[in-house]
Amino acid sequence: MKTISHPVLFINKSAIARLKGESCDSFQEFCRLSTINSAVYFAQMPPLEYERNVHNEHLLRAREVQGRIIALLCAWEMTGNNHFRDAVINYVRMMKEWQC
Secondary structure: OOOOOOOOOOOOHHHHHHHOOOOOOHHHHHHHHHHHHHHHHHOOOOOOOOOOOOOOHHHHHHHHHHHHHHHHHHHHHHHOOHHHHHHHHHHHHHHHOOOO
16 A cells, blocks of 8 residues: 655645636635635634533634634635734634633
8 A cells, every 4th residue: 555755735736726716716716705804804813702611612612713724824825915824823822822
């Protein structure tokens, strides 16, 4: 069995090309703009929105941040705007302070 020499990527080169708007259709353009708009909002570091004092509260919090980070990283890849990457770093710093 042959193994690959690099880690499996979350997103491949053709998907990145689609994110950047190369040969995209109207639905892809809608998704692209929606992701960028979400990332602009998330880059402002709004308070996390998850239920508190419930079973799996920490998991809900982690999923909220995960969604924000993925949107920000996609927007950074699409636009090259380091503001999105910097926001991801701020979220990681925030997570470092969490009490679990």
